[in-house]
Each structure stands twice: as structure tokens, then as C-alpha cells.
Amino acid sequence: MLNIRIEKTQNPKPIPGEDNPLKFGTIFTDHMFIMNYETGKGWHDPRIVEYQPIVLEPSAMVFHYGQEMFEGLKAYRTDEGNVLLFRPDKNAERAMNTNRRICIPEIPAEDFVQAVKELVAVDNAWIPTRPGTSLYIRPFIIATDPFLGVRPSDTYQFIVICSPVGAYYPEGLNPVKIWIEDDYVRAVKGGIGEAKTGGNYVASLAAQVKAHDEGYSQVLWLDGVERKYIEEVGAMNIFFKINGTVVTPKLNGSILPGVTRNSVIELCKHWGLPVEERKVSVDELVEAAKTGALEECWGSGTAAVISPVGHLRFEDNVMQIKDGGIGEVSQKLYDTITGIQLGKVKDEFGWTVQVK
Amino acid sequence: MLNIRIEKTQNPKPIPGEDNPLKFGTIFTDHMFIMNYETGKGWHDPRIVEYQPIVLEPSAMVFHYGQEMFEGLKAYRTDEGNVLLFRPDKNAERAMNTNRRICIPEIPAEDFVQAVKELVAVDNAWIPTRPGTSLYIRPFIIATDPFLGVRPSDTYQFIVICSPVGAYYPEGLNPVKIWIEDDYVRAVKGGIGEAKTGGNYVASLAAQVKAHDEGYSQVLWLDGVERKYIEEVGAMNIFFKINGTVVTPKLNGSILPGVTRNSVIELCKHWGLPVEERKVSVDELVEAAKTGALEECWGSGTAAVISPVGHLRFEDNVMQIKDGGIGEVSQKLYDTITGIQLGKVKDEFGWTVQVK
Numbered sequence: 001m002l003n004i005r006i007e008k009t010q011n012p013k014p015i016p017g018e019d020n021p022l023k024f025g026t027i028f029t030d031h032m033f034i035m036n037y038e039t040g041k042g043w044h045d046p047r048i049v050e051y052q053p054i055v056l057e058p059s060a061m062v063f064h065y066g067q068e069m070f071e072g073l074k075a076y077r078t079d080e081g082n083v084l085l086f087r088p089d090k091n092a093e094r095a096m097n098t099n100r101r102i103c104i105p106e107i108p109a110e111d112f113v114q115a116v117k118e119l120v121a122v123d124n125a126w127i128p129t130r131p132g133t134s135l136y137i138r139p140f141i142i143a144t145d146p147f148l149g150v151r152p153s154d155t156y157q158f159i160v161i162c163s164p165v166g167a168y169y170p171e172g173l174n175p176v177k178i179w180i181e182d183d184y185v186r187a188v189k190g191g192i193g194e195a196k197t198g199g200n201y202v203a204s205l206a207a208q209v210k211a212h213d214e215g216y217s218q219v220l221w222l223d224g225v226e227r228k229y230i231e232e233v234g235a236m237n238i239f240f241k242i243n244g245t246v247v248t249p250k251l252n253g254s255i256l257p258g259v260t261r262n263s264v265i266e267l268c269k270h271w272g273l274p275v276e277e278r279k280v281s282v283d284e285l286v287e288a289a290k291t292g293a294l295e296e297c298w299g300s301g302t303a304a305v306i307s308p309v310g311h312l313r314f315e316d317n318v319m320q321i322k323d324g325g326i327g328e329v330s331q332k333l334y335d336t337i338t339g340i341q342l343g344k345v346k347d348e349f350g351w352t353v354q355v356k
Numbered sequence: 357m358l359n360i361r362i363e364k365t366q367n368p369k370p371i372p373g374e375d376n377p378l379k380f381g382t383i384f385t386d387h388m389f390i391m392n393y394e395t396g397k398g399w400h401d402p403r404i405v406e407y408q409p410i411v412l413e414p415s416a417m418v419f420h421y422g423q424e425m426f427e428g429l430k431a432y433r434t435d436e437g438n439v440l441l442f443r444p445d446k447n448a449e450r451a452m453n454t455n456r457r458i459c460i461p462e463i464p465a466e467d468f469v470q471a472v473k474e475l476v477a478v479d480n481a482w483i484p485t486r487p488g489t490s491l492y493i494r495p496f497i498i499a500t501d502p503f504l505g506v507r508p509s510d511t512y513q514f515i516v517i518c519s520p521v522g523a524y525y526p527e528g529l530n531p532v533k534i535w536i537e538d539d540y541v542r543a544v545k546g547g548i549g550e551a552k553t554g555g556n557y558v559a560s561l562a563a564q565v566k567a568h569d570e571g572y573s574q575v576l577w578l579d580g581v582e583r584k585y586i587e588e589v590g591a592m593n594i595f596f597k598i599n600g601t602v603v604t605p606k607l608n609g610s611i612l613p614g615v616t617r618n619s620v621i622e623l624c625k626h627w628g629l630p631v632e633e634r635k636v637s638v639d640e641l642v643e644a645a646k647t648g649a650l651e652e653c654w655g656s657g658t659a660a661v662i663s664p665v666g667h668l669r670f671e672d673n674v675m676q677i678k679d680g681g682i683g684e685v686s687q688k689l690y691d692t693i694t695g696i697q698l699g700k701v702k703d704e705f706g707w708t709v710q711v712k
Binding site for chain 2: 032101148149159187190192198227
């Protein structure tokens, strides 16, 4: 249990109105959580202070060797005015796994969740209320040693910031077009693909720019070894409904283990749908699209929750799914998960955590 | 040609004496070069100012998505008191390639070199004089947009800092022990391995810690696809002399194209040694070590220049090379390249550039 010092700002900012849509990740709340690490001293000085710039030496390791990690989760305001977090323990657990992979000292899961909860409580007035809106929470850790040698840093900062965000689909669920990439690679087994760290995202930029130029909103990655098995979308995991079975790539070391991915699998099983976590080749998809066996496709992630995919392209193969419309399972998953997040659907799984 | 504004510090720091060895990358000179980028405005406001902290919003993209690149080169002081750079045009060219791969706006090679030269000229009193010492120069670029969406940043800072460094081998060339890694992977074809960006370094930390724990100083990486071909050492490229031929892994998209690597190849060819850039399997090495065909092994990089390798380990195979001593070609390369860098050996290749 952390003993968090709270220094409230003397200069609160105006909370943005909700008449205009809130653009993702551009506006930040009044406060931030900070905790420092130093070898020999451990994690120390947890505090909630005014939202403020980070001041680092130019030689700080994070600028040179990418030793940085992050998480993303959301707080929701219910109709009754309660504040709910969705499975923050899963983010805390994944943060520990990321930290282990990239040699950042671990933070106990309960401390991670406590930091998030206390910060959200302090800035709870910033949680928007309109349907589909939420408070996006971004915990992250950066390596701060002022040293140009390559080795794990001896000092770190763990920081949490919050940003009120608008509805991902202001006009209701809308299927996206996805580009299956066969030139660039995001990650490979033995690498850092299952860790939530900057290196995976910088690796994705060039393909993302290419896909956008072709009129696609996101990139679906293939494995880095055989270049034939589906991995993930970078900001989302991917699901297919093939001949009545829900199929998603098995976690293999280069796929990020999404919290929403896990929730989708649990819900589908709970509903009695057959679920397979296994290798899915792009050839299987092309074939299933031809025969009509590919009944649905959707992405799962914290930002969009569920993102129906209406259109996949791999080289010259264009796969139209549900005639570009929304599948029944996609819609049901979206309604159920957002319903649980907003306290409107009974939480049978104990996924929501109330912030007092 | 940049019009660089120079604002000299009013508070110069004491320049460290050379009686104690200078530890790599810990002490920085009085000044730094900074230039900003903004979409629509391009690179602008090049300036040399007092060495000072970097102040960024917590949401700055470099902290989250790893969009950062760096270079490394050295300035040397000759016995005549001249200041020489070693092939800065090659660093500028590689910087352009890195920038292209990770969607950072390019800096013209001549501007890159000019920034380095003017900064070294301003801080030239910091270049140490003892044998083996130099001024290490670290140009780097960081993405600074205060935005949590994943896309290339619209704003950047290009910064150059300098650090006086001691001799890499204070007691003369000393062979190192290297661990060939078969579990973790640094990079894969299609990824960012040939770019000088943080993501490749963070990916290397866990294996480096493991190798250190086993008593090895560095990790030699295998390819991420077949896990059998030699790639590079992370801080160095690798060379073998097998049956009289100098062999080094061919650049394949996941190996960093080292400036010293290129210089070694050119020198060996100039000396009439057969040189092969090709795939080298770890099995070939194990076999060559057994038969005695593996005559030498060395690494090449900016920090060490040439680092003889006396001992390689792959799984249970321990390969002792030259009975752990230094090979003739390794020694000759070290003497020649450091000789050129210090103006003691005739520069037949036009590799050195004088700073006025």
C-alpha cells in the first residue's frame, strides 16, 4: 500500500465542455501521479501533483535506448454518477510482464492499481458524461539515467496521466477497412512484441502511413518468421468468426495480450460460442472469404472496445465481410462490454472496480 | 547551409583532468546543438546553447511510442593540435536512412555534418589529449508532439551533445568474451534492425543482462527467422577470419550498417585480403573452430574501433580463438584505423574531416 502524498493544484484548468467532440489524447487533467525509482532505494516518493512538464538531461536513457513502457485503460461514469474502472488488475499484470521483458524494476500490481484509483479520484470531475465518452488513463515508465552506455537504467519515473476522450464512434459502430501488411514486420518471437513498449509502435509507423495512403485505417500484421500467420493490429487484437467458430491468433510471444481480447474470449465462451485460439494463416482467410465461411471480423482494444472490420485487403485479394456491415457477435460484444463498463449490464465476471 | 545562432554559456564548467580515466558517456561539455522541426515549417532555429535539460510534456510521443533515433561518432585531437572527425558523412547518411524507416523528417547530410562541426569547434577545449581518448558526439532526434495517438509526430527536436571519453582499452587491446544468444531476438527482416533507434537497444537488454551474469561482456545475435545466421553484437558488427578469408554477415535489413564495418571492409580489400559479405551460420563457426579454420574474430564499432574476440560461446560449444589472444589482422586494423583517426597514419581514403 503506497502512502501517496497529494498536492492539489492552485490553478485548476477549465474542464472542457462536451458540446464539441473530445479529440483522443490531446487534453489532460489537472493532476498527474509520479513515483521515482533508484537502485538501492526502490520505488519511492509516490505523489499526485499538478500536471507539469517532465525535465530530463539530454543524455537520459529514454531518449536514446527506448527503455520505456506504457499501459492504457479507461474510467467510466455511470448514470448513477459512480466511477468504474475496467479490469485495472489486468493492466497491472501486463505492466509487470512488460517490465520484466525490458528490465524495468517491477511495480506490485496493487500499487499500480492504487496509483490509478487515487489519481482518478482526485480528477474525477474530468470524467465526461456523454454516451461513449470516458477518461483515458495512461500509466507509463521512463528510464532517466543521464548515461550513454547501453544497459538497464538505475533510475526511473513511473507517471500516470489522464485525458478525457470522446466517443470512438460518435455516430454508432462503424466498420473499418484493414490492410494486411506483407513487407514491414512489427515483431518476432524472441523480441519485444508481447511487451507494451515504444519499440513496437515506432516499428509500425511506416506501414501505417502506407496503409493510410491506400485508404485503409489500420494495419494487420503477419508473423515475422513465415510471414503467413495473422498476428494483431497494433492498437487492437483481431478476431474472426469462421463457420460459426470464433477464432483469434494464439498468443505466441510476439502478440500483445489485450485486456479486451481476454474479455472477448471469456464472454464468447460464456455465451456458448466455440472459441479457438490458434494459428490463423492469411491463406485460410482468403479462402474463407471466397467460400463465405468468413462470417465476421472484429478488432478488440481499449480505445474502440470492439471495432467491426468490413473490409480486409491482402495483396490483390479484397475481402468484403458482411457486405461491409456489422456482424451480430461484434454488435453483441460491443453492447455487452460497454454495458458492463458503464454499469448498465450486470457484471457477472467481477471486471469493474469502483473508484471511491 | 544552416545559419546557426551561437549563444555561449556564461557559466562554463571545469574541464575534467585526465589523471583519472574518463568514464564513457557520463560527463558532457558546455554546449549543445538544438534544431526544431514542425510540419509546414520544416527544420528551423538551429542554435548552439548552454548544455541544459530537455523540458517536454508528459504526453510527448517519444516517451510512449519510441519515435527516436541517434548516431554516434568521435572527434580526435592530433599531436599537432588539429581536430579530426572520422567519416561524419557516413553517420549523416545512416541518419537519413534511419529517419526514413521511422518516419522522422530527413535532415540534409551537409546540415547534419555542419551541426556536428560547429558544436565541436565551440567545445573544442573539451577534446582530451591522452592516447586513446576522444570526444564522443551523440546526435539524436526525439518526437515531441503532446499527443497519445499512434502516428508520426508533427514536431521534433534534433539535438547534438558531446562527452569526453577515455581510452576503451586503457591497458592496450584486450580480447573480449562473447555470448551467442539463441533465445532472445534483437531484430528481424522487415523490422527496424538496420535503423539506429531505441527499439533495437531496449530489445537487447534482457539478453545482455543474462550474458553478463554468465561472465560474458556482449551478446552476438542470430537472425530472427531461422535462428542460425550470425547478425551483429548490438554495439558492434562482427568479423571472422576463416581459412585466410575475412568474412562478415551481409547486410540483410536487420543488421546495423556500421561505419567502422565499412572501413574494415575497405581496408582489408585495400590490403589484398579476400573479403566475403555473406550469410555465416553458427554451425559453420562451431565447425571452423573445431578444425582450426577459425583464425580470428573481431568486432568493429565507434566506441572500441576494433575489439578482438578471444572466446565465443554458443549453447555448450565454447570456441577459443587464437588461444584467447589477439590476431594479426585485428591488431593491424586497430593500429591503422586509430592511426588515421589521430592523423598519424596517412589517410589514403579521405576519411578524416578537419574541424576548423
